[in-house]
Structure formats: structure tokens, C-alpha cells
Amino acid sequence: MSRLVEVTELALRDAHQSLLATRMTMEDMIPACEDIDQAGYWSVECWGGATYDSCIRFLNEDPWERLRTFRKLMPNSRLQMLLRGQNLLGYRHYEDTVVDRFVDKSAENGMDVFRVFDALNDPRNLKRAMEAVRRTGKWAEGTICYTTSPLHTVDKFVELAQRLKEMGSASICIKDMAALLRPQPAFDIVRGIKEKCGEDTIVHVHVHSTTGVTLVSLMKAIEAGADIVDTSISSLSLGPGQNPTEALVEMLEGTGYTTKLDKSRLLKIKDHFAQVRPRYADFESKIVGVETEIFDSQIPGGMISNMESQLKQQGAADRLKEVLAEVPKVRKDAGYPPLVTPSSQIVGTQAVFNVLMGRYKTLTGEFADLMLGYYGETIAERNPDVIAAAENHAKKPSITIRPADLLKPEWEALDKAAKALPGNEGADEDTLTYAMFPNVAPKFFAQRAEGPKDPCKGAAPASTAPENPGSKPADDGKGPITGPVTYDVRLGDKTHKVTVQPA
């Protein structure tokens, strides 16, 4: 009589990315795989996001080997990954054939469900990856990043879902990485999608738990017809992570909804990660409990600490309030991007600059790119005066075409450069590693044969600061801005020495 609600388990990817700075080793995940495989999940998110970067940067693990191991250990499960659209798992736009190769190789190595998103919700940045997934016969999930602003209405989200559906999404994901999705909009958006895209449209809801309200949002989403929801096993849940899987199961007991999860398996998975988690104490997120301030400030907690440290470097720690008031203005000028990596850092740093040097007297290169359309389209028009300032600063025009259309074919060059590196094993997978992380890949290739390194041994706590919710470690590849004033600008867990001058 009950309607079945399907569940995606996040323990192997987003949970430890959000709670333990993506540091969990394959060794610590392997013992849980059989129980996860047998518990009755719709899918197991286990790859993508920041895990690829973390594997080669911190763990000396080959991410492709990790994927193949998951495939072998969880033969009954849909493996799921998070894919940043045209950015793949890196930090720039890639030319289309690189996107195709990445998707082909991921599918070949065992990936089933590709959750494809773009930080700006620009569908053009998802399109190629979605097409590539469909060509492999795998599951392409078009994703809406949820955020709040005067422009982000229920209707707008439903419109976006319609576009994603037209692009061939097998399911639509509502992705709420900042835990901003309250119960009522959760209900309204899911209902809107079902009504406009068809009741048979599969809606998949992903929420974090930072603000403490989102298990209720899952309940309302389910009441509105959501088909699949994302949770994480309780011992890797809450805080900037996600809602506990077991709580979801119990919440639905006696309602008209049910999961098909095996509670005895869940208990084993819980016990395993409860035992493993203390090893990663140095990497634990500093955000614990519940933070609701973001609903009003629109500023994620991690973004505030970035701005605080930037201000402190300039002896201007007392100006945080001005900066916090500046953020919404900068965000509005930039066309209301969702405040997630990288847009949260780009907007936050620009707000700091505006307060310290005068509004838009100095622009970061990234902010200029954002204003000029090099990250993609934003939901609202961007401020023409600031666009003009950005053109002037960056000495390049604003664009309206899809950013990746500016790129020339690059696979051959990447492949040649990658194969020249000591330790490269000659596979396309290695070329992809090099393409996404050109500064980390050489060291990784050279050391790969030494096998996995335990990040919990000898790790200096200072170098292992917890990441912001939803943040990803940035690659070393980004060039600094030059000029006479020097700032440390933190993008993900990488600190850039940034030197700028007033215009």
C-alpha cells in the first residue's frame, strides 16, 4: 500500500567530503562495501566531486583503481558520481572531446549514474556531458543547484527542470549543498516539476543538514512525490554533512511511504564508520551542530571564515560586518550566482576588495571572468557598469556564447604531455588525470607505485584544515593576479598568494 521511496547512500563520497575533508581511504571503505551493496539502496554515490583530487593529492590512490574496486565489491549496486559538467572534476572548462573521453572512461570502469551539475545552473555547461552519458547507455541525471535569491523562484527552478528534461535527463536532481532548502519550497519545487514535466519524471533530492531543517524538507519532498532521496549512514552524518539514512527509514514508518532498506545492514554500516571515523579527527569539519544564520546572510559558514582570514591579513579584522553587508550587493551585481565553490570564494573575495579598496576599484581575475560570462550564464542580468569595469580590467570582451566554445581541441596535446611524465602508464585515464590536475599529476604518477598513503599519519593539522561545506580543493594551475598589494586568497583548501593594485 505504501509508495516506495528510493535512497542514495552518500557515505563513500559526499559524507566524508563534507565531514572529513574527503580524506577517507579506500582501505577504510572496503569493509563496508558488501553491506552497502546488500542494503537495498537505489544507488551508491562513491566517486567524483573532490574524491578524485583527494586521491591523487593526499592519498596516493589511483582514482580509477578506486572506481574499479567499488565496481567489483558492489556488483548489485548502481554506482553514482558527481560530475561538474564541462569542468569535469577539475577547475576549468574542458573542450568537448575531453568531456566525452572522461565520461566514456568512467562508464567503462564501472560508473552507472552520472549526476551532472553546473555551479551557475547554466544548462549549456551540462549539455555535452549529458549527451556523452546518454551515448554510453548510462543514467544521466540533470541537476539543479538550489539557492535563494529574489530571482530563484519555484517557477524558475521548474523551468530549469523542464530544460534538463528536454536535454534527456533520466532523472532530475535538486541539489541543496548549502542546506538552504526549507520544507515548503522542497514541496513546491518537487510538485512543480511533477506537474510540468510529468508525474513520471523521476525527482531525486539531495540536501545537506547544516541548517537542521532538511530532514523535514525530505519529508515534504516525498509527500510532493520525490522518488529518490540522498542520505548518509548516521555515523557519517549531520553537521555540514547529510541527514542520517536510519532516521529517514524511521521517519517514514507508519506513513504512506517506505524504503526497502535492510535495517540490520544499516546497523553494520553504521558501526563500521563509527569505528573508522575517529582516525580522521584532524580532518573533522569545525562546523558541528546546526547553523541557521545562512538563511539570512546567504553566506555559507566556510565563506565567512575565508573572508575573516583575508581581512586579518590586512589588519582589517574589524571590517567583517561591512564585508558581510557587501556580499549580497556583489552577488546581485554578478547576477545572483548560487554561493557554492567556486562562486562563493569569487564573490567573497571581491566583497573584501570592495570594502578595503573601494567598490570595484580592484577586481580579481576570477570575478572579472564571472562578470564577463566566462563561467557561463547567470539567472539575472549582471550589472552593466561592473561588466564594463571587468572588460577594462581583464582586457577582454564579455561573452554570451558557451564558454567551452572558445576552446580548441586539446586532447592530443594533453595526451602527449601526460605520456611524457615519468610513471604515466599510457592509458587514457592517466591523460584525464593530467588534464584535470596538471600540477598534481606529475608527482602522483611518479609516486603511484608506492601505493596508498595513510593521510592520518604524520599529517600536520595546520595543513589539513577542514574544508568548507561543498568546497573542493582547487588545483595549483590557477595563476595569481599581479600588482602591489598581496593577499592570500583561499580557494577550496589551496591558498593563493594574490597581489593586486587599486585601479
Next chain:
Amino acid sequence: MSRLVEVTELALRDAHQSLLATRMTMEDMIPACEDIDQAGYWSVECWGGATYDSCIRFLNEDPWERLRTFRKLMPNSRLQMLLRGQNLLGYRHYEDTVVDRFVDKSAENGMDVFRVFDALNDPRNLKRAMEAVRRTGKWAEGTICYTTSPLHTVDKFVELAQRLKEMGSASICIKDMAALLRPQPAFDIVRGIKEKCGEDTIVHVHVHSTTGVTLVSLMKAIEAGADIVDTSISSLSLGPGQNPTEALVEMLEGTGYTTKLDKSRLLKIKDHFAQVRPRYADFESKIVGVETEIFDSQIPGGMISNMESQLKQQGAADRLKEVLAEVPKVRKDAGYPPLVTPSSQIVGTQAVFNVLMGRYKTLTGEFADLMLGYYGETIAERNPDVIAAAENHAKKPSITIRPADLLKPEWEALDKAAKALPGNEGADEDTLTYAMFPNVAPKFFAQRAEGPKDPCKGAAPASTAPENPGSKPADDGKGPITGPVTYDVRLGDKTHKVTVQPA
């Protein structure tokens, strides 16, 4: 257009009782009082429960002085207390005129709302206290302890609410101290009460957050018509505590319900307790995150650790599984009491005895009393064979009358004994302190003039083990059971040397 949902703030009582072993000093609460008073709460729970005991046992604070201080600092607020019916704040039944005095004095010193409950849900154990409250003109809230068993149906809870309403309850509280109240029964019980007792019956819902599902339960209770809900400021929330106040406020945003809480005040209250909480690190509950096992085991986490330590003392740690399987049987034989203090310890210890010595070969005095009706009536009939064993063990008959009806007037004797103690100040309040805590009061009276003691200084961690959710420190007054086998039986945070012999 929205319906107003009222809120009770628990920070000053149940939050620190559940999270910090009731150790928070008045000094650490005073700075938050103005913001709490101005935030727009329906009531402020700040007294009763284990706070009275903790004041005199650990903090050298006069609980009555604490109450008067709250009254002075929060002139605009309804002050609320938790009152254990005929037990008052102690651990035995008191004769009616003692109950009357306690209520009179509490009202006189500033209490407004009396939440009156009985661990067995026996209305006869609430009746006198409720009448006393009504006579003072204060708010009498009749309370239902929520639990689960084959007998605890929605209809039964609604029936109990009807009885409490007939007894003159100004509001009905559903009290879910073990976080067992799932969303659907939350909805059904509230709806049932509204339908059977009248839509204008004020329903007040109290839940803990241990299992992670109860914020959803509050949402469903509100949808069903609940008028007032209990939460605690976020920096003193979650785990075995309660749901965060701020999350409740945000959860309702955009729905047809609203609170009238002032978010800027909430932020100040949050910041205050976030700053204070680390001082109490030694007293932090070991239960963090989410525990859902209780839904199936029916055994609160703290009860399991009690039983584990009892088994360990007997070199029988390997028999925990048998004991866990025994608990539901003992609970059934005892008429399905809710498993809260003291019934959880009584049932748990008996289950240990049953496994080690044979079923009901040995009875604790408390278990015999429970079987014989000396705690009150249970929802189900108790097992007649076990009643017979209890009569045989305790050498007294089972009773069906209200336990307090066995008591002779005792005020004069208590008053005389109290006044004879050095440091007694001659007020009825001191007599009540002595009546409830005869073994602690003498030392407290003698030391009172020295003023508050900081529990965080020089406290040996071993003596400050976190209490179970919902547990209260037991008084020294209980006599041990005698016989050849010796156990340490833990009731609340007091360990009894208990020696028994097989029958």
C-alpha cells in the same frame, strides 16, 4: 494568514540536563535571561526535573533562590517547571499535603506553568499536584509520557488525554523523552486529542532528538494542530537533547505556520551558550549524533550501558545479548511501563538478574514494588505469576489503591527534622528540600553560606559520568537489598551496592 505556533525554550532546564548532566550554574545562565525574556517564547522551562537535586548536590546553589532569580530576570516570561507528580522532584511518593506545600511554594516563588507527569502514566499520581496548581491559579499541564508497545495505541493516548482534560489540565503535553515519537503517530495523537477533547484543547509537544526524526514529528504535530512545541537553542541542542529552536523557526518559513520568535535574540542566546558550553566538557553526554536502534530494541542507550556494567561486574559481559532479549519480556510482565527513570533501571536490572540467576529467581525490591503496584497502575495487566513471586519476596500484598493513599501525614515530622539541621533557615522551602533529599540536604544546609561552587573546577571525571537521557540522580535514601551476592546497581548517577540471594 499563518497560524501562530508557540514555543517553549528548554535551554535553562532540559537541554543542560540532557546534554551536560544538569550541571549548568546559575552564573552561566544569567547573561542569557534578558534575551530569552524578550525573544517571544510562550514559556521558559527553567526549573524542576533534576535541576533541584543538582543545585544542592553539585552546585551548592539554593534552588529556590535560582527560581526567584529567574523570576526577577525574566519578568515578561511564563516560567515553566517539570514536576514528577506525587514524587515531586524526589524519588518516592509524598503524602498529599507535602505535594500541596511544594506547589504553593513554587507558585509563590514565581513558577507559572507546571508540567506534571508520572513515569507510569497513572493519572492518580498526577491528580493531587494538578489540583494544587489549579488552586494557586497557575497553569496545570497534564502530561502523557510517550512510549511504544503493543498496548500504547493512538486511541490509548487520546483516552489518557481525555482523562487529563477532565482533571482540569489547562493544556495537554505529549512528552517524548526517548525520541520515540515518529512523525505519523505525532500527527495521529495530536489530531486524536483535538478531535476527542475539542479543537480548542491546547496541545504542547515535547520531544528529544536522539533518534534524529523528531523535528519532522514536530512538523507533523503542528500540521495536526499542535499549539506549543518545545525546542532548545541550537548551541544546546541535538544528540540526547532537543531540536534547535532556530531550525524550528526556519522550518516553518513559507508554510502556513509561523512562530513569533525574534531571530536576532535567538542568535544572541545561541552565541552565549556556544561560549559557555565548552566549560562543561567533562559532563558532556557520550551520546552524540543519532541513535535509531531504540526503535527496535525499546532500550534507551543509557540503560544498555548500565546493564553492561552490571554484567561486567559479574564477569558475564558476554551475556549482554541474552539480557537485551530479556528486557522486552520483563517489560511485558511488568505491564509495559514506559522505559524512563526509574522504570528503565528497574526493568533493566531485573533483566540482568533473570539472565544470571534464572527468571525471577531473584527480585530487586524496586521490581517487586513495581509488580505490586507501589509505583502505580500500568497500562497492561502485570503477569500474575510474577506478582505472586513479588508478594513472596517482599512480604507485602499487591495494591490497587493509589500508592500515596498508604502514606500518613508527614509534614510535621519532616518540618521538625529539617529545622533541627544546622544551616536550616526556617522556611518551608528548606523543609521541602529536606523532604525530597534527606541525605543531601544536611550537607547543603551546612555549606549553603559558602555560596555557589563551580562544578567544572576540580571535578573528577569519573564522578561526573554523563547521565542517561531522561535520568535523574537518585537520592541516597534508598535502602539496599541484602543477601549473599553483591551487585552495583546504578540508579540515575548513584551506584547502589546491592547484595541479593537466589530464592
